[in-house]
Amino acid sequence: MRVAVLPCSKEKRWDVEPDAGPVAAARAYVSPLHLAAQAYAARHADAWVVLSALHGFLRPDDLVPAAYDVTFSRPGDPVISAERLAQQAQELGLTGVELLLIACPDDYADRVRAAVGEVPVALPLAGIPLDDLAGMTARLASLHKRLA
Numbered sequence: 001m002r003v004a005v006l007p008c009s010k011e012k013r014w015d016v017e018p019d020a021g022p023v024a025a026a027r028a029y030v031s032p033l034h035l036a037a038q039a040y041a042a043r044h045a046d047a048w049v050v051l052s053a054l055h056g057f058l059r060p061d062d063l064v065p066a067a068y069d070v071t072f073s074r075p076g077d078p079v080i081s082a083e084r085l086a087q088q089a090q091e092l093g094l095t096g097v098e099l100l101l102i103a104c105p106d107d108y109a110d111r112v113r114a115a116v117g118e119v120p121v122a123l124p125l126a127g128i129p130l131d132d133l134a135g136m137t138a139r140l141a142s143l144h145k146r147l148a
Contacts, residue, residue, distance in 0.1 A: 004041035
């Protein structure tokens with residue numbers, strides 16, 4: 001089984017629908033990068049999860065209760081612990097998959113790799129700087145189109 005790990009995003013459903021209430025993870029994140037990652041996952045993976053800095057691994061149907069602004073890249077944010085992320089990886093079966101397609105920036109990918117241990121991974125966004133969201137989005141879109 002091939003599972004993709006998608007990045008969360010600063011842009012969330014509540015930015016466009018403030019009264020949305022709890023939203024499934026599949027609809028909660030609305031940035032161009034996240035949407036490109038969803039399209040990439042639909043084409044190349046059997047399943048996908050989102051890596052949220054606050055909530056950890058979220059399946060598409062898991063509810064995100066409300067808007068939040070937490071990121072791994074900002075010191076002091078109340079991010080999920082490495083121990084809890086590893087526990088979630090076990091619970092979701094991510095430690096026993098054939099391949100993890102980590103469609104996340106490098107700092108997020110490093111956390112995924114630490115949580116899953118020796119699982120084979122592919123890193124389609126490796127080496128693109130965190131501040132180059134347009135470059136990451138373009139890379140995923142290119143990979144999606146090339147193999148479509």
